[in-house]
Amino acid sequence: xxxxxxxxxxxxxxxxxxxxxxPFVDFIRAQRQQRKTWQEIAEQLRDExxxxxxxxxxxxxxxxxxxxxxxxxxxxxxxxxxxxxxxTVEKPFQPLLAETPPARPFRRPNPDNINLNDPTKI
Amino acid sequence: MNTTxxxxxxxxxxxxxxxxxxxxxxxxxxxxxxxxxxGSDLDDRHYTFANxxxxxxRSYELGNGQESKTALLSLFRRVLKDTAPVHIVDTRAQADxxxxxxxxxxxxxxxxxxxxxxxxxxxxPTDDTESMMNLGRLFLYAGDRVDYVIVENPAKxxxxxxxGSQLEKQLQDFGAKAITLPTVTPTTLLAIEKAEAIAGxxxxxxxxxxxxxxxxxxxxxxxxxxxxxKMFRQYDAVANLLVPTDFIPKEKTVAxxxxxxxxxxxxNYGE
Numbered sequence: 045x046x047x048x049x050x051x052x053x054x055x056x057x058x059x060x061x062x063x064x065x066x067p068f069v070d071f072i073r074a075q076r077q078q079r080k081t082w083q084e085i086a087e088q089l090r091d092e093x094x095x096x097x098x099x100x101x102x103x104x105x106x107x108x109x110x111x112x113x114x115x116x117x118x119x120x121x122x123x124x125x126x127x128x129x130x131x132t133v134e135k136p137f138q139p140l141l142a143e144t145p146p147a148r149p150f151r152r153p154n155p156d157n158i159n160l161n162d163p164t165k166i
Numbered sequence: 167m168n169t170t171x172x173x174x175x176x177x178x179x180x181x182x183x184x185x186x187x188x189x190x191x192x193x194x195x196x197x198x199x200x201x202x203x204x205g206s207d208l209d210d211r212h213y214t215f216a217n218x219x220x221x222x223x224r225s226y227e228l229g230n231g232q233e234s235k236t237a238l239l240s241l242f243r244r245v246l247k248d249t250a251p252v253h254i255v256d257t258r259a260q261a262d263x264x265x266x267x268x269x270x271x272x273x274x275x276x277x278x279x280x281x282x283x284x285x286x287x288x289x290x291p292t293d294d295t296e297s298m299m300n301l302g303r304l305f306l307y308a309g310d311r312v313d314y315v316i317v318e319n320p321a322k323x324x325x326x327x328x329x330g331s332q333l334e335k336q337l338q339d340f341g342a343k344a345i346t347l348p349t350v351t352p353t354t355l356l357a358i359e360k361a362e363a364i365a366g367x368x369x370x371x372x373x374x375x376x377x378x379x380x381x382x383x384x385x386x387x388x389x390x391x392x393x394x395x396k397m398f399r400q401y402d403a404v405a406n407l408l409v410p411t412d413f414i415p416k417e418k419t420v421a422x423x424x425x426x427x428x429x430x431x432x433x434n435y436g437e
Contacts, residue, residue: 145273152309153340158302158333161326163295 065089065097065105072106169410170282173245174254176290177266177304180297181259183290184319184347186214189256190371191347191397192408193219197372198398201413202250206241209258217368228257234264235271242274246281251410262300266307275311285312286407289337290319291328298327305337313407314342321349343407345400348393354386395420 065072068089075085082099089095089102097105174192176185186209196203205223207216216225224244226237245253257265269275278285287308289301305314314337318325328334361381362369374381375390382390398420405414 145276148276150309150311151340153305153336155306158305158336159331160295160298160302160328160333161331163327 063105064095065102066109068093068095069106069109072102076106168282168412169284170251170412171248171284171410172252172408173278173283173285174252174288174408175257175265175285176255176288177257177262178290178297179260179262179300180290180292180294182322183292183297184317184322185288185290186212186256188288188290188317188319188347188397189215189254190218191394192401193254193370194372194375194394195398195401196252196409199409199413199415201252201409203252203254204248204250205254205256206245207256208237208241208261209256211258214368215254215256218370220368223254223256228261228264230264234261235268238265238268238274239272242272242277246277246283251413252408262304266304270307275308279311286315287312288315288317289342290317290323291325291334292323293325293327294323295327298333302333305333305340310340314340315404315407316342316344317347318344319347321347341407343404345397345404348396350389350393354382354389357382357386 071089071093072085075088080088082103086097086099086102089097174189176189178185189205193203193205203222205215205219207213207223207225208228209215210225210227210229213225216223226241228234228237241255275285285308287304289304291301292298316334316337358369358374361374365381369381371390371394373379375387375394377384377387381387399418401408402415402418402420409415
Protein backbone atom coordinates (compact mmCIF):
# COMPACT_ATOMS: atom_id res chain seq x y z
CA UNK A 45 0.00 0.00 0.00
CA UNK A 46 1.55 3.30 -1.03
CA UNK A 47 1.36 6.72 0.64
CA UNK A 48 -1.45 8.02 -1.55
CA UNK A 49 -3.68 5.10 -0.67
CA UNK A 50 -2.96 5.71 2.98
CA UNK A 51 -4.15 9.28 2.60
CA UNK A 52 -7.36 8.11 0.96
CA UNK A 53 -6.51 9.57 -2.47
CA UNK A 54 -6.76 6.56 -4.78
CA UNK A 55 -5.25 7.31 -8.15
CA UNK A 56 -5.07 3.73 -9.44
CA UNK A 57 -2.41 2.56 -11.85
CA UNK A 58 1.07 1.46 -10.98
CA UNK A 59 2.55 -1.93 -11.57
CA UNK A 60 0.17 -4.82 -10.76
CA UNK A 61 1.06 -6.88 -7.70
CA UNK A 62 2.81 -10.19 -8.36
CA UNK A 63 3.32 -12.73 -5.63
CA UNK A 64 6.85 -13.93 -5.01
CA UNK A 65 5.48 -17.49 -4.95
CA UNK A 66 4.23 -17.11 -8.54
CA PRO A 67 7.43 -18.47 -10.20
CA PHE A 68 7.06 -21.71 -8.19
CA VAL A 69 3.53 -22.61 -9.20
CA ASP A 70 4.65 -25.68 -11.11
CA PHE A 71 6.76 -26.81 -8.16
CA ILE A 72 3.83 -26.34 -5.77
CA ARG A 73 1.48 -28.25 -8.08
CA ALA A 74 3.95 -31.11 -8.32
CA GLN A 75 4.29 -31.30 -4.52
CA ARG A 76 0.54 -31.27 -4.03
CA GLN A 77 0.19 -34.12 -6.50
CA GLN A 78 2.65 -36.00 -4.32
CA ARG A 79 0.27 -35.46 -1.36
CA LYS A 80 2.58 -33.02 0.46
CA THR A 81 0.95 -30.78 3.11
CA TRP A 82 1.01 -26.99 2.79
CA GLN A 83 3.37 -26.91 5.77
CA GLU A 84 5.81 -29.27 4.04
CA ILE A 85 5.68 -27.33 0.80
CA ALA A 86 6.27 -24.01 2.62
CA GLU A 87 9.33 -25.55 4.25
CA GLN A 88 10.62 -26.87 0.93
CA LEU A 89 10.17 -23.46 -0.67
CA ARG A 90 12.14 -21.89 2.12
CA ASP A 91 14.94 -24.49 2.06
CA GLU A 92 15.22 -25.25 -1.65
CA UNK A 93 13.97 -22.11 -3.41
CA UNK A 94 14.93 -19.49 -0.85
CA UNK A 95 11.32 -18.23 -0.83
CA UNK A 96 10.02 -17.57 2.69
CA UNK A 97 6.24 -17.89 3.00
CA UNK A 98 3.82 -19.10 5.66
CA UNK A 99 1.83 -22.21 4.91
CA UNK A 100 -1.40 -20.15 5.27
CA UNK A 101 -0.10 -17.58 2.81
CA UNK A 102 0.95 -20.35 0.45
CA UNK A 103 -2.50 -21.98 0.63
CA UNK A 104 -4.31 -18.65 0.02
CA UNK A 105 -2.04 -17.87 -2.94
CA UNK A 106 -2.71 -21.23 -4.58
CA UNK A 107 -6.49 -20.86 -4.14
CA UNK A 108 -6.36 -17.41 -5.74
CA UNK A 109 -4.16 -18.78 -8.52
CA UNK A 110 -6.60 -21.56 -9.39
CA UNK A 111 -9.49 -19.09 -9.47
CA UNK A 112 -7.57 -16.84 -11.84
CA UNK A 113 -7.04 -19.71 -14.26
CA UNK A 114 -10.79 -19.93 -14.79
CA UNK A 115 -10.97 -16.26 -15.84
CA UNK A 116 -10.10 -15.96 -19.52
CA UNK A 117 -9.36 -12.24 -19.48
CA UNK A 118 -6.82 -12.48 -16.72
CA UNK A 119 -3.38 -11.29 -17.72
CA UNK A 120 -0.90 -13.76 -16.39
CA UNK A 121 1.98 -12.60 -18.45
CA UNK A 122 4.04 -9.53 -17.77
CA UNK A 123 3.08 -6.74 -20.17
CA UNK A 124 6.59 -6.23 -21.52
CA UNK A 125 7.64 -9.48 -23.11
CA UNK A 126 11.26 -9.83 -23.99
CA UNK A 127 12.49 -9.48 -27.55
CA UNK A 128 13.58 -13.10 -27.51
CA UNK A 129 10.05 -14.17 -26.63
CA UNK A 130 8.62 -12.11 -29.47
CA UNK A 131 10.96 -13.77 -31.90
CA THR A 132 10.30 -17.28 -30.73
CA VAL A 133 6.59 -17.28 -29.93
CA GLU A 134 4.96 -14.96 -32.45
CA LYS A 135 5.10 -15.96 -36.07
CA PRO A 136 6.78 -13.34 -38.21
CA PHE A 137 4.44 -11.56 -40.65
CA GLN A 138 4.54 -13.19 -44.01
CA PRO A 139 3.06 -11.07 -46.79
CA LEU A 140 1.05 -12.80 -49.52
CA LEU A 141 3.18 -12.67 -52.63
CA ALA A 142 1.62 -11.42 -55.85
CA GLU A 143 1.40 -13.79 -58.80
CA THR A 144 2.78 -12.95 -62.21
CA PRO A 145 1.94 -14.86 -65.38
CA PRO A 146 3.66 -18.23 -65.21
CA ALA A 147 6.17 -18.90 -67.94
CA ARG A 148 4.56 -21.57 -70.07
CA PRO A 149 7.02 -22.86 -72.60
CA PHE A 150 5.77 -23.19 -76.14
CA ARG A 151 7.38 -23.72 -79.48
CA ARG A 152 8.16 -20.57 -81.39
CA PRO A 153 9.49 -20.27 -84.90
CA ASN A 154 13.06 -19.15 -85.22
CA PRO A 155 12.93 -15.43 -86.13
CA ASP A 156 15.84 -15.97 -88.50
CA ASN A 157 13.88 -18.56 -90.44
CA ILE A 158 10.71 -16.66 -91.21
CA ASN A 159 12.00 -14.44 -93.96
CA LEU A 160 9.99 -13.49 -97.00
CA ASN A 161 11.14 -13.80 -100.58
CA ASP A 162 13.39 -10.95 -101.62
CA PRO A 163 11.10 -8.52 -103.50
CA THR A 164 14.00 -7.40 -105.72
CA LYS A 165 14.50 -10.95 -106.98
CA ILE A 166 10.90 -11.77 -107.74
CA MET B 167 -5.03 -32.57 -75.56
CA ASN B 168 -8.61 -32.93 -76.76
CA THR B 169 -9.91 -29.67 -78.21
CA THR B 170 -13.49 -29.10 -77.14
CA UNK B 171 -14.01 -25.73 -78.78
CA UNK B 172 -12.40 -23.59 -81.46
CA UNK B 173 -12.04 -19.86 -81.87
CA UNK B 174 -11.32 -18.64 -85.39
CA UNK B 175 -9.51 -15.32 -85.58
CA UNK B 176 -8.21 -13.36 -88.57
CA UNK B 177 -5.99 -10.88 -86.77
CA UNK B 178 -4.06 -9.40 -89.68
CA UNK B 179 -3.77 -5.65 -89.94
CA UNK B 180 -4.41 -4.96 -93.60
CA UNK B 181 -7.94 -4.50 -94.89
CA UNK B 182 -9.46 -5.58 -98.19
CA UNK B 183 -7.87 -9.03 -98.11
CA UNK B 184 -11.13 -10.92 -98.39
CA UNK B 185 -11.41 -11.75 -94.68
CA UNK B 186 -15.17 -11.25 -94.44
CA UNK B 187 -15.62 -12.86 -97.86
CA UNK B 188 -13.85 -16.01 -96.69
CA UNK B 189 -15.76 -16.08 -93.39
CA UNK B 190 -19.02 -16.38 -95.34
CA UNK B 191 -17.94 -19.67 -96.88
CA UNK B 192 -16.66 -20.95 -93.56
CA UNK B 193 -19.93 -20.28 -91.75
CA UNK B 194 -21.87 -21.92 -94.58
CA UNK B 195 -19.62 -24.98 -94.30
CA UNK B 196 -20.19 -25.21 -90.54
CA UNK B 197 -23.95 -24.90 -91.06
CA UNK B 198 -23.80 -27.62 -93.66
CA UNK B 199 -22.02 -29.91 -91.18
CA UNK B 200 -24.58 -29.04 -88.49
CA UNK B 201 -21.89 -27.62 -86.21
CA UNK B 202 -23.28 -24.86 -84.02
CA UNK B 203 -21.28 -21.66 -84.17
CA UNK B 204 -21.57 -18.08 -83.12
CA GLY B 205 -19.41 -15.08 -83.75
CA SER B 206 -18.18 -11.65 -82.89
CA ASP B 207 -17.82 -8.76 -85.30
CA LEU B 208 -15.01 -6.39 -84.37
CA ASP B 209 -15.18 -4.47 -87.61
CA ASP B 210 -16.88 -1.44 -86.14
CA ARG B 211 -16.66 0.43 -89.45
CA HIS B 212 -18.79 -2.01 -91.43
CA TYR B 213 -20.32 -4.73 -89.21
CA THR B 214 -20.80 -6.79 -92.38
CA PHE B 215 -20.47 -10.10 -90.55
CA ALA B 216 -23.00 -9.14 -87.87
CA ASN B 217 -25.43 -7.75 -90.44
CA UNK B 218 -25.33 -10.99 -92.39
CA UNK B 219 -25.82 -13.19 -89.31
CA UNK B 220 -27.70 -11.05 -86.77
CA UNK B 221 -29.00 -14.04 -84.79
CA UNK B 222 -25.61 -15.49 -83.95
CA UNK B 223 -23.05 -12.70 -84.29
CA ARG B 224 -22.56 -9.98 -81.72
CA SER B 225 -21.02 -6.63 -82.60
CA TYR B 226 -18.29 -5.04 -80.54
CA GLU B 227 -16.90 -1.54 -80.59
CA LEU B 228 -13.21 -2.28 -80.66
CA GLY B 229 -12.03 1.32 -80.38
CA ASN B 230 -8.41 1.94 -79.57
CA GLY B 231 -6.10 1.20 -76.66
CA GLN B 232 -7.87 0.59 -73.38
CA GLU B 233 -11.33 0.33 -74.96
CA SER B 234 -10.17 -2.47 -77.22
CA LYS B 235 -8.88 -4.43 -74.26
CA THR B 236 -12.22 -4.00 -72.52
CA ALA B 237 -14.07 -5.13 -75.64
CA LEU B 238 -11.84 -8.17 -76.06
CA LEU B 239 -12.10 -9.06 -72.38
CA SER B 240 -15.87 -8.99 -72.70
CA LEU B 241 -15.67 -11.10 -75.86
CA PHE B 242 -13.40 -13.77 -74.39
CA ARG B 243 -15.42 -14.00 -71.18
CA ARG B 244 -18.53 -14.62 -73.24
CA VAL B 245 -16.86 -17.11 -75.55
CA LEU B 246 -15.34 -19.12 -72.69
CA LYS B 247 -18.75 -19.42 -71.04
CA ASP B 248 -20.39 -20.36 -74.31
CA THR B 249 -21.19 -23.89 -75.38
CA ALA B 250 -21.04 -23.51 -79.16
CA PRO B 251 -18.17 -25.63 -80.51
CA VAL B 252 -16.94 -22.89 -82.83
CA HIS B 253 -16.69 -19.14 -82.38
CA ILE B 254 -15.73 -16.95 -85.32
CA VAL B 255 -14.20 -13.53 -84.75
CA ASP B 256 -14.13 -11.15 -87.69
CA THR B 257 -11.76 -8.28 -87.03
CA ARG B 258 -11.28 -4.96 -88.68
CA ALA B 259 -8.13 -3.63 -90.29
CA GLN B 260 -5.35 -2.12 -88.17
CA ALA B 261 -6.38 -4.12 -85.12
CA ASP B 262 -3.55 -6.64 -84.98
CA UNK B 263 -1.49 -4.82 -82.34
CA UNK B 264 -4.57 -4.26 -80.17
CA UNK B 265 -5.54 -7.91 -80.43
CA UNK B 266 -2.03 -9.23 -79.79
CA UNK B 267 -1.51 -7.05 -76.73
CA UNK B 268 -4.96 -7.93 -75.37
CA UNK B 269 -4.23 -11.65 -75.89
CA UNK B 270 -0.94 -11.20 -74.05
CA UNK B 271 -2.24 -9.06 -71.19
CA UNK B 272 -5.30 -11.23 -70.59
CA UNK B 273 -3.23 -14.44 -71.01
CA UNK B 274 -6.04 -15.46 -73.33
CA UNK B 275 -4.12 -18.25 -75.08
CA UNK B 276 -3.21 -19.89 -71.76
CA UNK B 277 -6.71 -19.52 -70.35
CA UNK B 278 -8.17 -21.01 -73.53
CA UNK B 279 -5.72 -23.92 -73.41
CA UNK B 280 -6.67 -24.65 -69.79
CA UNK B 281 -10.29 -24.95 -70.88
CA UNK B 282 -9.67 -27.08 -73.95
CA UNK B 283 -10.29 -24.16 -76.31
CA UNK B 284 -7.87 -23.80 -79.21
CA UNK B 285 -7.53 -20.88 -81.54
CA UNK B 286 -7.08 -20.97 -85.26
CA UNK B 287 -5.45 -17.98 -86.92
CA UNK B 288 -6.52 -17.41 -90.51
CA UNK B 289 -3.62 -15.71 -92.26
CA UNK B 290 -3.91 -13.91 -95.59
CA PRO B 291 -0.63 -13.57 -97.49
CA THR B 292 -0.40 -10.35 -99.46
CA ASP B 293 2.07 -8.55 -101.71
CA ASP B 294 2.51 -5.85 -99.09
CA THR B 295 5.75 -6.07 -97.09
CA GLU B 296 4.33 -4.37 -94.00
CA SER B 297 1.34 -6.70 -93.91
CA MET B 298 3.61 -9.72 -94.27
CA MET B 299 5.87 -8.50 -91.47
CA ASN B 300 2.75 -8.25 -89.40
CA LEU B 301 1.88 -11.85 -90.28
CA GLY B 302 5.37 -12.92 -89.17
CA ARG B 303 4.98 -11.10 -85.86
CA LEU B 304 1.70 -12.88 -85.19
CA PHE B 305 3.37 -16.22 -85.93
CA LEU B 306 6.29 -15.39 -83.63
CA TYR B 307 3.92 -14.36 -80.86
CA ALA B 308 1.61 -17.38 -80.96
CA GLY B 309 4.01 -20.16 -82.03
CA ASP B 310 2.43 -23.57 -81.59
CA ARG B 311 -0.19 -22.30 -79.17
CA VAL B 312 -2.59 -21.83 -82.08
CA ASP B 313 -3.26 -23.52 -85.41
CA TYR B 314 -2.87 -21.74 -88.72
CA VAL B 315 -4.85 -21.77 -91.93
CA ILE B 316 -3.28 -19.81 -94.76
CA VAL B 317 -5.90 -18.27 -97.02
CA GLU B 318 -4.60 -17.40 -100.44
CA ASN B 319 -6.69 -14.94 -102.37
CA PRO B 320 -5.52 -14.72 -106.00
CA ALA B 321 -7.96 -11.88 -106.63
CA LYS B 322 -6.11 -9.71 -104.11
CA UNK B 323 -2.51 -10.90 -104.08
CA UNK B 324 -0.16 -12.89 -106.26
CA UNK B 325 1.68 -14.11 -103.18
CA UNK B 326 5.16 -13.55 -104.62
CA UNK B 327 6.57 -12.52 -101.25
CA UNK B 328 5.16 -15.55 -99.51
CA UNK B 329 5.10 -18.51 -101.88
CA GLY B 330 8.20 -20.62 -101.42
CA SER B 331 9.55 -18.33 -98.68
CA GLN B 332 11.10 -19.45 -95.40
CA LEU B 333 8.05 -18.07 -93.63
CA GLU B 334 5.77 -20.40 -95.59
CA LYS B 335 8.03 -23.37 -94.84
CA GLN B 336 8.08 -22.54 -91.12
CA LEU B 337 4.31 -22.21 -91.03
CA GLN B 338 3.99 -25.58 -92.75
CA ASP B 339 6.41 -26.98 -90.17
CA PHE B 340 3.99 -25.78 -87.51
CA GLY B 341 1.14 -27.67 -89.18
CA ALA B 342 -0.33 -24.82 -91.21
CA LYS B 343 -2.42 -25.73 -94.23
CA ALA B 344 -3.40 -23.55 -97.14
CA ILE B 345 -6.69 -22.95 -98.88
CA THR B 346 -7.36 -20.79 -101.92
CA LEU B 347 -10.33 -18.47 -102.26
CA PRO B 348 -12.28 -18.74 -105.51
CA THR B 349 -12.36 -15.74 -107.75
CA VAL B 350 -15.89 -14.46 -107.99
CA THR B 351 -16.71 -12.10 -110.84
CA PRO B 352 -17.21 -8.40 -110.07
CA THR B 353 -20.66 -8.73 -111.65
CA THR B 354 -21.75 -11.17 -108.97
CA LEU B 355 -20.12 -9.14 -106.19
CA LEU B 356 -21.94 -6.00 -107.35
CA ALA B 357 -25.18 -7.95 -107.63
CA ILE B 358 -24.72 -9.09 -104.01
CA GLU B 359 -24.39 -5.48 -102.87
CA LYS B 360 -27.52 -4.57 -104.85
CA ALA B 361 -29.45 -7.52 -103.43
CA GLU B 362 -28.50 -6.47 -99.91
CA ALA B 363 -29.63 -2.94 -100.59
CA ILE B 364 -32.96 -4.19 -101.92
CA ALA B 365 -33.44 -6.57 -99.00
CA GLY B 366 -32.46 -3.79 -96.54
CA UNK B 367 -30.21 -6.18 -94.62
CA UNK B 368 -27.07 -8.22 -94.98
CA UNK B 369 -27.44 -11.48 -96.90
CA UNK B 370 -25.34 -14.48 -96.09
CA UNK B 371 -23.70 -16.29 -98.98
CA UNK B 372 -25.78 -19.33 -98.10
CA UNK B 373 -28.93 -17.29 -98.74
CA UNK B 374 -27.50 -15.88 -101.93
CA UNK B 375 -26.66 -19.34 -103.23
CA UNK B 376 -30.29 -20.40 -103.12
CA UNK B 377 -31.87 -19.78 -106.47
CA UNK B 378 -35.45 -19.96 -105.18
CA UNK B 379 -34.73 -17.12 -102.73
CA UNK B 380 -34.49 -14.89 -105.78
CA UNK B 381 -31.77 -12.60 -104.47
CA UNK B 382 -29.53 -13.28 -107.45
CA UNK B 383 -30.08 -14.25 -111.06
CA UNK B 384 -29.69 -17.96 -111.77
CA UNK B 385 -26.25 -17.51 -113.34
CA UNK B 386 -24.92 -15.42 -110.47
CA UNK B 387 -26.36 -17.69 -107.79
CA UNK B 388 -24.73 -20.53 -109.71
CA UNK B 389 -21.37 -18.85 -109.39
CA UNK B 390 -21.83 -18.61 -105.62
CA UNK B 391 -22.78 -22.29 -105.53
CA UNK B 392 -19.63 -23.17 -107.47
CA UNK B 393 -17.53 -21.07 -105.05
CA UNK B 394 -19.21 -22.79 -102.11
CA UNK B 395 -18.40 -26.21 -103.48
CA LYS B 396 -14.79 -25.23 -104.10
CA MET B 397 -14.41 -23.93 -100.55
CA PHE B 398 -16.26 -26.80 -98.87
CA ARG B 399 -13.82 -29.31 -100.35
CA GLN B 400 -10.90 -27.31 -99.02
CA TYR B 401 -12.46 -26.87 -95.59
CA ASP B 402 -13.05 -30.61 -95.44
CA ALA B 403 -9.33 -31.10 -96.02
CA VAL B 404 -8.34 -28.80 -93.14
CA ALA B 405 -11.25 -29.65 -90.83
CA ASN B 406 -8.88 -30.74 -88.06
CA LEU B 407 -7.72 -27.11 -87.82
CA LEU B 408 -11.20 -25.62 -87.86
CA VAL B 409 -13.45 -27.70 -85.63
CA PRO B 410 -13.08 -29.43 -82.25
CA THR B 411 -11.76 -32.98 -82.28
CA ASP B 412 -15.16 -34.64 -81.85
CA PHE B 413 -16.67 -32.65 -84.72
CA ILE B 414 -14.19 -33.51 -87.45
CA PRO B 415 -16.41 -34.83 -90.26
CA LYS B 416 -15.87 -38.41 -91.30
CA GLU B 417 -17.57 -37.85 -94.62
CA LYS B 418 -16.89 -35.05 -97.05
CA THR B 419 -19.39 -32.20 -97.22
CA VAL B 420 -19.35 -32.27 -101.00
CA ALA B 421 -18.92 -35.57 -102.76
CA UNK B 422 -16.19 -35.65 -105.35
CA UNK B 423 -17.40 -35.79 -108.90
CA UNK B 424 -17.41 -39.29 -110.29
CA UNK B 425 -15.53 -39.68 -113.52
CA UNK B 426 -18.16 -39.25 -116.15
CA UNK B 427 -18.26 -41.43 -119.23
CA UNK B 428 -16.39 -39.64 -121.95
CA UNK B 429 -17.63 -39.75 -125.53
CA UNK B 430 -15.71 -42.32 -127.52
CA UNK B 431 -15.98 -41.11 -131.12
CA UNK B 432 -13.77 -43.91 -132.42
CA UNK B 433 -16.55 -46.34 -131.55
CA ASN B 434 -19.07 -44.39 -133.52
CA TYR B 435 -17.47 -44.47 -136.92
CA GLY B 436 -19.88 -47.13 -138.11
CA GLU B 437 -22.97 -45.10 -137.56
